[in-house]
Amino acid sequence: MARMHTRRRGSSGSDRPAADEPAEWSDVDADAIEDRVVELAEQGHDPSVIGMKLRDEGVKGTPIPNVKLATGKKVGEILEDNDAAPELPEDLRRLMERAINLREHLDENGQDHQNKRALQNTESKIRRLANYYRGDEIDADFNYSYEQAKELLE
Structure with missing residues (x-):
């Protein structure tokens, strides 16, 4: 699969072996x-x-x-x-953590243009994921903002 914000292809990883039944040596209930x-x-x-x-x-x-x-x-x-699911989906949470860290870095280093672009790309990914999860995993009126993300993750 291609990357979202570059023209390069994605890196391929190893695939899990195809199996239809659990391993015989792992017989846990x-x-x-x-x-x-x-x-x-x-x-x-x-x-x-x-x-x-x-x-x-x-x-x-x-x-x-x-x-x-x-x-x-x-x-x-x-x-x-078992009612132990996290409030936010894991991928959305990780992207929000990254955006918060980038925003705090940019507050100290305002001329870091590469990280400004990285923050724009990350926030774009967050908005896309929020549209995907809206209504099912997150509230229907959820809109990403830095303040709201910081509040959710604390």
Whole structure:
């Protein structure tokens, strides 16, 4: 897929191996996995971090290579079922954090034209994502502003 704000192509990454059933060596109960997902969410971890922790640390010492194959649900679905889902979608939250950091940098370094452009691109991405999530994941009257983003993330 091409990049949004450049003319270059995107970098390709490795693909996950195609599998239809969970690994035989990872025989952890689905309820134990869901409990661990909720526990990690209560500790303040994002869904992507939860997936990495389950892959690396696992449940009771047994790694979970793929939560969806083991439980039949994605990490986000497990969090929604247990009322532990984050307020904002993770990608929108990360972009807002980046925009706040860029804005604070530009307050100190006003002549940094490269980061002015980076801030414009980041805020453009935030507005696009807000349009995508509006009504479902975020309020229907949500409009991005620096002050509102700073308020939401504190």
